[in-house]
Amino acid sequence: MPTRNASIFAALAPICVGGALSAATVSDLDDAAKEHKVQLVVPEFPTIPEGITKRIDAVIAKYKETGDKVAKQDPAKATFQSTIGIFDDVDNWASHQLRPVGIVENTSLDKKLRGVATDEYQRFQEFAIGFSYREDIFQAVKAYADTEPKLEGEEKRLFDDTMRDYRRRGFTLPKEARAEVEAMQKEITKLGTEFDKNIRETDTLEKFTKADLKGLPDEFLATVKTGDDEYSFSGKLSAHFIKILDLAEKEETRRRMVAARSRHAMEPNLPILEKVVRLRSQLANRLGFANWADFKTETRMAGSEKTVRLFLTDLARGLQPKFDEEIEALRQLKAKDTGNSDAVIKGWDTFYYKNKLLKERFAIDLEALRVFFPYEATLNGMFKVYEHTFGIKIAQVKNPAPWAPGVTLHSVADAASGKPLGLFYLDMFPRPGKYTHFAQFGIIPCKRLESGLQQRPTVALICNFPKPIGDKPSLLSFDNVETLFHEFGHCMHSILTDVEFQAFSGTSVPRDFVEAPSQVLEYWIRDKQVLDMFAADYRDPSKKLPQEVLDNMEKADLAMIALHYRGQIGYAMTDLLLHSYAHPLQVRDVASVGNEALATYIFARPKGTAFVAGFGHLMGYDAGYYGYAWSDVIAADMASIFENANGKFLNKELGMRLRNEVFSRGDTRDVSLSVEKFLGRPRSMDSFLVKLGIKK
Numbered sequence: 082m083p084t085r086n087a088s089i090f091a092a093l094a095p096i097c098v099g100g101a102l103s104a105a106t107v108s109d110l111d112d113a114a115k116e117h118k119v120q121l122v123v124p125e126f127p128t129i130p131e132g133i134t135k136r137i138d139a140v141i142a143k144y145k146e147t148g149d150k151v152a153k154q155d156p157a158k159a160t161f162q163s164t165i166g167i168f169d170d171v172d173n174w175a176s177h178q179l180r181p182v183g184i185v186e187n188t189s190l191d192k193k194l195r196g197v198a199t200d201e202y203q204r205f206q207e208f209a210i211g212f213s214y215r216e217d218i219f220q221a222v223k224a225y226a227d228t229e230p231k232l233e234g235e236e237k238r239l240f241d242d243t244m245r246d247y248r249r250r251g252f253t254l255p256k257e258a259r260a261e262v263e264a265m266q267k268e269i270t271k272l273g274t275e276f277d278k279n280i281r282e283t284d285t286l287e288k289f290t291k292a293d294l295k296g297l298p299d300e301f302l303a304t305v306k307t308g309d310d311e312y313s314f315s316g317k318l319s320a321h322f323i324k325i326l327d328l329a330e331k332e333e334t335r336r337r338m339v340a341a342r343s344r345h346a347m348e349p350n351l352p353i354l355e356k357v358v359r360l361r362s363q364l365a366n367r368l369g370f371a372n373w374a375d376f377k378t379e380t381r382m383a384g385s386e387k388t389v390r391l392f393l394t395d396l397a398r399g400l401q402p403k404f405d406e407e408i409e410a411l412r413q414l415k416a417k418d419t420g421n422s423d424a425v426i427k428g429w430d431t432f433y434y435k436n437k438l439l440k441e442r443f444a445i446d447l448e449a450l451r452v453f454f455p456y457e458a459t460l461n462g463m464f465k466v467y468e469h470t471f472g473i474k475i476a477q478v479k480n481p482a483p484w485a486p487g488v489t490l491h492s493v494a495d496a497a498s499g500k501p502l503g504l505f506y507l508d509m510f511p512r513p514g515k516y517t518h519f520a521q522f523g524i525i526p527c528k529r530l531e532s533g534l535q536q537r538p539t540v541a542l543i544c545n546f547p548k549p550i551g552d553k554p555s556l557l558s559f560d561n562v563e564t565l566f567h568e569f570g571h572c573m574h575s576i577l578t579d580v581e582f583q584a585f586s587g588t589s590v591p592r593d594f595v596e597a598p599s600q601v602l603e604y605w606i607r608d609k610q611v612l613d614m615f616a617a618d619y620r621d622p623s624k625k626l627p628q629e630v631l632d633n634m635e636k637a638d639l640a641m642i643a644l645h646y647r648g649q650i651g652y653a654m655t656d657l658l659l660h661s662y663a664h665p666l667q668v669r670d671v672a673s674v675g676n677e678a679l680a681t682y683i684f685a686r687p688k689g690t691a692f693v694a695g696f697g698h699l700m701g702y703d704a705g706y707y708g709y710a711w712s713d714v715i716a717a718d719m720a721s722i723f724e725n726a727n728g729k730f731l732n733k734e735l736g737m738r739l740r741n742e743v744f745s746r747g748d749t750r751d752v753s754l755s756v757e758k759f760l761g762r763p764r765s766m767d768s769f770l771v772k773l774g775i776k777k
């Protein structure tokens with residue numbers, strides 16, 4: 082999900098195969114659009130390489146021209162619009178040009194076109210970085226800021242954000258110090274690229290004999306056989322790591338695999354990490370922050386290093402009793418398994434015994450659940466659920482120019498007033514060369530146009546659900562259904578937005594919050610009432626998903642949940658500690674910082690290892706790992722309001738409150754305020770701990 086600052090750089094895209102083709106077209110919505118003073122946008126997608134190059138040229142030229150105009154204006158006549166608003170207009174215009182290029186990059190059937198899209202997009206990004214450092218533009222904006230304008234609402238917020246971002250780039254420092262800041266930033270970026278490359282391109286092979294690998298299936302062993310009785314496992318491949326951790330019966334094998342993985346990229350990356358951590362501390366100091374984590378969190382919901390630290394320690398404490406119980410349950414299994422009543426659980430034992438425990442206690446056949454979720458019925462069912470929750474109407478419209486066969490277009494309108502709210506594409510099944518994950522891509526943001534009309538968003542979901550084979554329907558797994566509800570949640574967050582400036586549109590919220598609205602919606606499919614609206618055995622639709630299956634799944638999910646979150650806290654604390662140095666001279670052995678954090682919150686890694694060297698999040702998502710647990714806690718808090726209400730997740734009044742207080746607001750106000758307005762009370766960690774079965 083792009084953050085606001087990255088919004089004009091972010092890539093995009095969509096897809097799907099939909100139900101019966103409706104005869105409606107987007108222009109059939111013209112009357113309603115006119116009546117409600119909105120504008121829907123069907124983007125134009127480039128189809129030839131020259132088309133992409135021309136667009137990038139045009140966008141760069143437009144930014145240059147606008148920048149010159151802003152810089153050359155008479156400072157005495159500068160206004161909000163002539164210094165700040167003007168860039169929101171250009172960013173919006175650029176979205177129409179650039180974001181379709183992002184879609185092409187991720188979805189085009191034409192390999193050459195995808196390649197050109199990637200290269201040209203990069204050309205734009207390089208330009209954009211230089212552009213954001215233009216001194217003459219800053220001086221013009223500053224001249225306006227110095228008049229201390231009295232602004233309100235979104236204008237005030239956009240003004241404050243703009244000035245804040247200049248300050249964060251070092252613009253308020255003396256010239257020499259700013260040059261230093263720029264140089265440090267470039268050096269950090271360069272080192273970060275090297276760090277990531279070392280993770281990708283180095284490997285640590287650990288060799289085992291067949292006897293070492295007892296418990297692993299022969300078919301898998303055949304794929305890693307490298308000699309007579311020699312099997313090589315890669316330290317960087319999660320699939321190799323998980324196989325051994327889940328299944329290898331010998332403890333020493335599991336320990337060796339954890340050690341190999343925790344040594345990944347250690348030699349080249351430890352010195353790089355140390356340098357980066359020092360530079361970040363120094364840079365934070367130069368910019369007037371106590372430490373790097375304070376600098377990074379300033380623009381996020383958490384707001385400060387201290388808030389994050391308190392959050393993590395509170396959560397660790399809250400989880401403690403359940404964590405202790407879980408470890409004891411695993412320990413008993415190990416004691417039974419090894420015949421040693423004093424057995425102790427180590428870091429390399431948890432997956433193995435957890436796997437055993439789940440199999441023994443909850444024999445859930447996830448494959449058997451697929452019959453309840455044929456793709457088409459599930460998609461239409463989900464539409465029904467979201468229509469009910471948010472008071473909207475979803476309809477398929479003719480896709481005038483699908484970028485691949487089966488890509489559909491749909492409109493969303495407010496059910497009560499008929500006001501068109503936006504458009505979304507569905508591109509739902511895999512094909513060669515396509516983006517391989519599941520994501521929502523914004524294309525057109527919400528914005529008040531010069532004409533007075535409000536431009537409504539257009540987005541795309543690009544996913545990879547199992548394809549139908551022959552006349553057999555595509556049957557989704559429960560995980561797939563959860564992903565569908567989640568990704569469509571991002572789509573709703575984009576489309577339900579109601580803002581003046583594109584900078585605040587939909588998912589342009591702080592990064593530690595952006596997942597929460599989608600995570601809330603994952604709770605819907607844990608509710609039998611909601612599932613009964615669409616989930617039925619496709620061979621006999623009178624058969625619904627039994628409540629006891631849902632209960633059992635929930636129990637299985639929660640059985641080792643504290644272990645999961647304590648692991649998350651270990652990583653998040655490592656990330657936070659490495660970015661909390663008040664002075665670069667305080668930076669000490671970075672390997673030990675990580676090893677000690679894991680030992681404190683979860684389990685120690687084998688001696689002589691340094692997992693931080695292979696911890697990719699430290700570059701690019703630095704001081705941000707806490708965000709996963711952070712947004713889970715907020716989502717649970719919001720979901721609890723539904724759980725405790727009449728009609729639970731189908732409570733319409735609450736659905737509208739969620740739409741009006743959270744989804745429609747985008748980043749026009751602090752997201753903490755939006756969440757609390759929905760909750761009707763301050764945020765709390767309690768709902769999350771209740772959800773986990775810890776608090777009553």
Ligand SMILES: [Zn+2]
Nearest residue numbers: 567571596599
């Ligand atoms: Zn997401």
